[in-house]
Amino acid sequence: MAEYLMVNSGHNRDDQASKLGMWLFLFTELLLFGGLFLVYSVYRYMNQEAFLQASLHLNIAMGTVNTAVLLTSSLTVAMSVSAMQKGNIKVSINLLILTLLFACTFLVIKYFEWSAKIGHGLFPGMEHYNMLEPGEKLFFFLYYFMTGLHGLHVIIGGIFIGIVIRKIKTGKVRPDRYILLENAGLYWHLVDIIWIFLFPLFYLIH
Amino acid sequence: MSKQENEATRVLDDDPKEQHITSFGNLVGIWVGLLLLTVVTVLISVLHKNFIAFSVVTALVIASTKALAVINHFMHLKYDSRVLKVMVYIVFGVFTVLIVLTALDYFTRA
Known part of the structure; x- marks a missing residue:
């Protein structure tokens, strides 16, 4: 027994605390996006007609597909954690790779959406944008800022998952030590939750 | 990591509760x-x-x-443990209050 304690001294792990720390970080993310949602709600209340007109420029089909893509990627991460808990390392890695593919799909669709709009001169500073009403300008400014910030989170989440895949392969994350995988999953689900609110507020207001 | 070390980690793990999968x-x-x-x-x-x-x-x-x-x-x-649940529900609750109060403010301005 004493020998065991020596081997582990200084390396006591506390998965509960790791998870709690991750949640604390997620709360700061909630406040970051929550503040932006508050700004959006107030400006929308003050410019109802303009926000409605501007939202008609957004492509509902693309938004819906992206929602489905993100929800599915959340499913594959959650399944990956379950697979790891059951000891199926191979399945766990494959599900994470699938998640990364969905993340790329999301970003590619986002790229097409943005470039279509920028192609029509609808970006702050461009000709078409400058001719819009102040309320519509606000809508597009918030659209680019919030979906852009969300896209950045998708990229960061993807990198996080990539790191976890590496660590599973090198044996640092394994069925008896998988809190990093769980935390990467928590981050990814938060990115999904933010999109769950962004989608109806920007695309579906009529 | 050696098998011995694995066992040591398990011995010192302070949450022996069965993990829900x-x-x-x-x-x-x-x-x-x-x-x-x-x-x-x-x-x-x-x-x-x-x-x-x-x-x-x-x-x-x-x-x-x-x-x-x-x-x-x-x-x-x-x-998950009760600590996490309470934490998450309180934070989301406070956030909802923030939204509702701001909304009330704007809706009731002359």
Whole structure:
């Protein structure tokens, strides 16, 4: 027994605390996006007609597909954690790779959406944008800022998952030590939750 | 890492409770529910002339339902320790109060 304690001294792990720390970080993310949602709600209340007109420029089909893509990627991460808990390392890695593919799909669709709009001169500073009403300008400014910030989170989440895949392969994350995988999953689900609110507020207001 | 070291980690692990594993079937069920709610939101919005007006409230109620399902099942909160649950619910509660108070402020301005 004493020998065991020596081997582990200084390396006591506390998965509960790791998870709690991750949640604390997620709360700061909630406040970051929550503040932006508050700004959006107030400006929308003050410019109802303009926000409605501007939202008609957004492509509902693309938004819906992206929602489905993100929800599915959340499913594959959650399944990956379950697979790891059951000891199926191979399945766990494959599900994470699938998640990364969905993340790329999301970003590619986002790229097409943005470039279509920028192609029509609808970006702050461009000709078409400058001719819009102040309320519509606000809508597009918030659209680019919030979906852009969300896209950045998708990229960061993807990198996080990539790191976890590496660590599973090198044996640092394994069925008896998988809190990093769980935390990467928590981050990814938060990115999904933010999109769950962004989608109806920007695309579906009529 | 050696087998001996593994055992040592287990001995010192301060949470010996059995870990709950969500089954694939359960997760897929939640996913189907989330997709259905998405379809409902989009349909209400696109066919809004035949339905009740798609208000912010409808959107937020459906979105919150989806978020709760993600938090409880995908994020595993339903099976997590009480500390985490209390923390998450308090933070989300405070955040809701913040939104509601700001909304009341703007809606009641002359």
